[in-house]
Amino acid sequence: MSFAAIGLDMGGSSIKYGVVSTDGTLIEKTFSQAPTPAGARPQEVALAMKQIIEDLKQVTGSDLAGVPVGVTVPGIVIDGVVHSAANIDASWLGLDAKSLLAETLGCEVSVLNDADAAGMAEVFAGAGSRDGAPIMGSTLVLTLGTGIGSGMFRDGILFPNVEFGHLQLDGAEAEKKAAARVIREENLSWEQYGQRLQRYLSHVEFLCSPDLIVIGGAISQEYEQFLPQLKLRAKVVPAHYNNAAGVLGAAHRAMNH
Structure with missing residues (x-):
């Protein structure tokens, strides 16, 4: 099976995650969630996401090398920088989340608003398609x-x-x-x-x-x-x-x- 991308959906209490195949569908066995670290501070969240990817390597039996990662943030995101923060630590404000996460995860990362991400799922493969x-x-x-x-x-x-x-x-x-x-x-x-x-x-x-x-x-x-x-x-x-x-x-x- 070919793996196209990893999705990490961050909320104030949990991080939902999963791997999507090249046909754009979620690989069901990879879909799960982990608790968001208390306080939801950027570095701690980044490390939690790094552990999630390690867990996904075990689930998929792959090193997931070269597989890009998409991350949602509950706030306004412009060019990878966070400009509002809902139910997460205020230290996200003004943070270049894309750079922090790419450095911590060691791969290409895209960052976007969580509601925009949910909308994209519906428009490209759900009720809006x-x-x-x-x-x-x-x-x-x-x-x-x-x-x-x-x-x-x-x-x-x-x-x-x-x-x-x-x-x-x-x-x-x-x-x-x-x-x-x-x-x-x-x-x-x-x-x-x-x-x-x-x-x-x-x-x-x-x-x-x-x-x-x-x-x-x-x-x-x-x-x-x-x-x-x-x-x-x-x-x-x-x-x-x-x-x-x-x-x-x-x-x-x-x-x-």
Whole structure:
């Protein structure tokens, strides 16, 4: 089996990872997760990722020489430099993460925003694709969880670092009103949450007029509870990938850079 790229999807509590083959699919036996080091400081995270790659060598029976690595960061990433940090140490701010990780891992590394990576997985091989190619037009991928992540694409081309979770809506950041966590925190019914989501998506649709909206995050598994309530011009569909989306997107970026 040929190995095309390694994807490492970093969050505040865990690092999901896996190896993608040359046909762009995730090798299931390699998909797993490891705890993010307490505090999520850059050097400690880099060393944890180095250990993950050592573990992947054992799982695959390969030294993975020359296999590029894609890494997601929960923050704005421009040319490999981190410009915001959500649920990770503030020392990531202004850090050239690409250089740090390439030096520690000893291989070519690509770094991108985590929501952008999840969006890439959907646009190139999931709900935002058709017959193996991105659906033409404007596609917005939203991940609904603790917050709201967003990835914006036009004809399959990423417009990076779009932060639609931080839009102001009714006097507050949108993710404080419409992220999936509010269902539990405010004990909302699905009908009540659907109304929240309708308000948010109507606002987003007014601002950027997407043709397709893909709803991701763990909540997408229960899409039948809220998607039928939504009335938008854009077509709204559940995401194809869930936990593996960031890994696949990170690997895709590494394969194509």
